[in-house]
Amino acid sequence: MFFMTIMDDPTRNKMEALYSLYYKALFFTAFDILKDYHEAEDVLQSALLKIFGNLDKIDDINCNKTKGFIVIMVRNMAINIYNKRKRRAEIHIDGLEDILIDESGMEPEQCILRLDHGKWVARQLSKLNPEYADILALKYTYGYSNDEIAHLLDTVEGNVRVKLHRARKALLTIMKGDEYEKTTE
Amino acid sequence: MKRPQSNDFAKTEKVIAAYCHYIGECHLDNISKELENKKVAIETLPYPDSMSQWFEEFIQERKKREVQARRKKLLKRISSRAAMFLIVLSTAFLFVTVSVEAFRVRVFNFFKEANDRYTSVRVVETTGVVSSILGEDYYYPLFLPDGFVLRNTEEIGQTKIMYFENSSGGGYIHFIQAEIGTDFHFDTEDANVEEINICNGKGMLSEKKDRNIIFWHNEKRCFYIISDLSTDTLLDIAESIKYK
Numbered sequence: 249m250f251f252m253t254i255m256d257d258p259t260r261n262k263m264e265a266l267y268s269l270y271y272k273a274l275f276f277t278a279f280d281i282l283k284d285y286h287e288a289e290d291v292l293q294s295a296l297l298k299i300f301g302n303l304d305k306i307d308d309i310n311c312n313k314t315k316g317f318i319v320i321m322v323r324n325m326a327i328n329i330y331n332k333r334k335r336r337a338e339i340h341i342d343g344l345e346d347i348l349i350d351e352s353g354m355e356p357e358q359c360i361l362r363l364d365h366g367k368w369v370a371r372q373l374s375k376l377n378p379e380y381a382d383i384l385a386l387k388y389t390y391g392y393s394n395d396e397i398a399h400l401l402d403t404v405e406g407n408v409r410v411k412l413h414r415a416r417k418a419l420l421t422i423m424k425g426d427e428y429e430k431t432t433e
Numbered sequence: 434m435k436r437p438q439s440n441d442f443a444k445t446e447k448v449i450a451a452y453c454h455y456i457g458e459c460h461l462d463n464i465s466k467e468l469e470n471k472k473v474a475i476e477t478l479p480y481p482d483s484m485s486q487w488f489e490e491f492i493q494e495r496k497k498r499e500v501q502a503r504r505k506k507l508l509k510r511i512s513s514r515a516a517m518f519l520i521v522l523s524t525a526f527l528f529v530t531v532s533v534e535a536f537r538v539r540v541f542n543f544f545k546e547a548n549d550r551y552t553s554v555r556v557v558e559t560t561g562v563v564s565s566i567l568g569e570d571y572y573y574p575l576f577l578p579d580g581f582v583l584r585n586t587e588e589i590g591q592t593k594i595m596y597f598e599n600s601s602g603g604g605y606i607h608f609i610q611a612e613i614g615t616d617f618h619f620d621t622e623d624a625n626v627e628e629i630n631i632c633n634g635k636g637m638l639s640e641k642k643d644r645n646i647i648f649w650h651n652e653k654r655c656f657y658i659i660s661d662l663s664t665d666t667l668l669d670i671a672e673s674i675k676y677k
Contacts, residue, residue, distance in 0.1 A: 263495075267488055273468050275484065276475040289484050296488070300495075315468070316461030366459035374460060381460040388450055389457030416449070419456065 263300055265309050266318070273315075274322045281326040282333075291329055295322045298400060305390075317390065320382040324401040327379060372422045373415070380415035387412055572610050572654065576673035578666055581606060591615075606670065609657040617657055619646050631671055640664055647671055 274295065278288035299306075299318055306314050374381040386397045394408045401408070468475065571593050580601040587594040592615060597606035611617075624641040629649075636649030647658045647667045656674065658667050 264492060271484075271488075272475050272478070272480055275480055276471065276478050279478060285481060289481055289487075292484060293487060296491070312461050312465040316464045319464050319468070366455050367463060370456050370459035370463050373456070374463065381456075381463075384453050385457035385460045387457075388453035389461065416453070419453070 262303055262306070262309065263296075266299065266303075266306070266314075267296070269309060270315065270318060274318060277319055277322045278326040281323065281330050287329055287333075288326070291322060291326045294402070295325055302400070313389075316385065320385060321400055324379060324382055328402055369419065369422055373419055376418050376422070377414075379411060380418050383408065383411045384415045384419070571677055572656065572674045573677050574608060574670045574674050576669050577606070578604075578662065580604075604661055606658060606660040606662065608670075609659075610654050611657070613650065613653070613655060615655060617648060617655070619648070620644070621646075629668075631668065632674075636671075638664055638667075 271292075275288055275292055278291040278295075279285065282288050282291065295318070298321060306317070308314060370381055373384070383397065386392050386400065387394075392400065394405050394412070397408045398405045573595075577597060578599070580599040581597045581604070582600050583595060584598045585596040587596070592609065592611040595608040597608065598604070609617075619637075619639055620641070621639050624639045624646075626637065626639045629636045629638045629647075631647070631649040632651060634649055634651060636647065638648075639646040643661055645660060645662065645664050645667055647664070649656055649671060656671065658671060660667055
């Protein structure tokens with residue numbers, strides 16, 4: 249009883265606050281992909297456990313950065329389950345090593361000139377494959393290493409590397425596209 | 434030295450990383466906006482009760498673990514302090530016990546039980562070690578009043594009794610020496626009994642009309658003189674005893 253009285257638990261309070269704020273959105277995100285209540289539940293439970301392990305990296309609960317981070321985790325875990333269910337084979341790393349070459353395909357000028365179209369580019373990238381946009385955010389916005397991303401998304405480091413490469417290539421393709429030239433946002 | 438081409442590559446990479454960082458932030462804004470747009474669908478999707486229950490249990494479990502962890506931490510902190518305290522205490526005791534001075538000082542408790550007709554006296558060594566009278570060793574008074582000679586001795590166990598008598602007239606002295614811990618019963622009926630200091634230790638004096646008794650002890654033995662002489666003479670005899 250004495251120990252209960254003196255217990256100060258900011259970690260648990262943070263977790264409870266996160267849950268009460270986002271539980272519906274997270275469940276919806278998982279259900280939207282899987283269309284199955286039980287599988288969505290499993291994904292949400294796993295994601296919450298992972299979030300609990302990374303609470304120290306979350307400063308402000310009620311902000312786009314936090315919301316995006318947990319949605320990205322749930323979405324990618326749900327996609328993993330979906331892929332397994334559909335018996336989609338994981339990307340075989342050995343077969344893709346040969347495509348990991350054109351790292352500098354994007355020109356800096358292209359990036360600087362089109363800063364004002366960031367949201368449109370991000371949306372196009374997400375439309376192409378939401379995992380690409382997610383992995384770019386985790387890598388460059390949150391600053392996670394490939395290993396950390398692999399741990400967060402329940403995958404292997406090789407897959408993260410391949411997806412990052414593809415995401416950057418996809419970004420380049422979007423920026424070189426004709427639609428981009430016409431877009432004003 | 435790095436090649437200019439590699440240097441350019443690193444610079445380009447920095448710019449691309451910065452742009453990707455920006456795209457990532459835009460992506461997060463888009464996620465937030467999408468969730469806002471789907472707010473109705475999110476709110477209307479039935480949320481399973483089992484999920485809420487699971488979370489509640491999860492939080493309770495974390496609470497328990499947290500309490501256990503804190504308890505362990507607290508116990509560890511307390512036990513280390515207690516251990517330190519015990520070490521200091523033990524060291525202090527050890528120091529006191531083995532120091533030379535501590536060995537030299539031997540404390541005796543002087544137990545006295547007064548009854549109507551007699552007084553029981555016993556000397557107990559508080560260290561628990563009772564020294565024994567070995568062989569033929571004994572104490573003998575160097576001072577005796579004129580005319581007094583040793584008439585008889587007696588040995589009962591570890592108790593030695595010397596009987597002195599005045600050869601030229603009346604008077605007697607009974608000098609008894611015994612092990613520490615021996616019980617003595619004095620006839621103190623109608624006697625004046627008082628505690629005295631004798632031979633650097635505690636003693637007892639009983640004055641009666643026709644019989645005076647003096648009792649004391651040193652580190653090895655306790656002594657008992659009974660005589661019809663004055664108490665001053667008995668004290669002189671007591672102060673003069675020497676080990677033979």
